[in-house]
Amino acid sequence: MPRLFQKPKEEEPSTTLDRMLPAPKHFDASLTDTFMQRRTSYEFSDEPISDQDLVEILWAADGVNGSPKSDHRTTPTTLNWREIDIYVVKANGVWLWKPATHSLGFIHGKDRRSDLCLLQPFAKNAPVHLVYVYDQAKTQGLMRDVLTRVIEFVKRDDISAMAQEVLDNAPLLDTGTKVMAVYMACAAMSINCLARLTFDAKKVHSTLALSKTQKALCIQTIGYKPKGLLDLAF
Numbered sequence: 001m002p003r004l005f006q007k008p009k010e011e012e013p014s015t016t017l018d019r020m021l022p023a024p025k026h027f028d029a030s031l032t033d034t035f036m037q038r039r040t041s042y043e044f045s046d047e048p049i050s051d052q053d054l055v056e057i058l059w060a061a062d063g064v065n066g067s068p069k070s071d072h073r074t075t076p077t078t079l080n081w082r083e084i085d086i087y088v089v090k091a092n093g094v095w096l097w098k099p100a101t102h103s104l105g106f107i108h109g110k111d112r113r114s115d116l117c118l119l120q121p122f123a124k125n126a127p128v129h130l131v132y133v134y135d136q137a138k139t140q141g142l143m144r145d146v147l148t149r150v151i152e153f154v155k156r157d158d159i160s161a162m163a164q165e166v167l168d169n170a171p172l173l174d175t176g177t178k179v180m181a182v183y184m185a186c187a188a189m190s191i192n193c194l195a196r197l198t199f200d201a202k203k204v205h206s207t208l209a210l211s212k213t214q215k216a217l218c219i220q221t222i223g224y225k226p227k228g229l230l231d232l233a234f
Contacts, residue, residue: 041192044223060185078170
């Protein structure tokens with residue numbers, strides 16, 4: 001019997017251009033405190049996010065939370081597709097988060113943060129933007145083929161439309177779980193966070209050097225809280 005829920009293909013091996021991040025640590029805040037502190041923020045310090053804080057956030061969004069052999073993830077995806085990639089845009093370039101190795105795969109070294117800010121000029125100088133990218137190629141497989149054949153066999157327009165709607169909405173749901181995980185991680189770490197859907201899709205596609213099967217769905221801006229006069233004084 002073939003397995004309908006097949007394990008996704010392993011990530012590409014690390015290269016010399018990858019930037020290794022430290023291992024994530026445990027969050028100290030309670031779940032209740034985290035819910036109480038969750039906020040959308042519109043002010044960001046331009047201070048760079050430390051590698052330790054960045055890996056905590058990325059691990060929350062899409063990290064390995066089991067043994068290396070089980071490769072369970074911190075957030076679920078429809079049919080275990082893992083079709084959402086997280087690109088990290090910083091002053092030192094564009095990177096791709098690789099959960100299995102806690103590393104950032106190098107895309108290019110240009111500061112293109114402004115390309116991601118269409119109607120939010122206040123976010124241009126924020127240190128980190130996370131771009132959630134849907135890769136349709138990763139949704140192809142046995143389970144989708146079985147579903148497609150069942151739909152063809154049934155030959156009912158209402159069932160066909162419903163199934164297609166489910167397939168279309170799945171990447172949105174999977175992205176939403178990662179966005180909320182980042183919100184919760186940022187709340188636990190007292191880091192400001194903003195999720196947004198307004199951006200120039202064509203420019204972002206070019207900036208991230210995406211393929212034809214990839215599409216940016218959401219951007220999440222993160223940064224430390226800006227320091228006030230009292231903070232600077234002390």
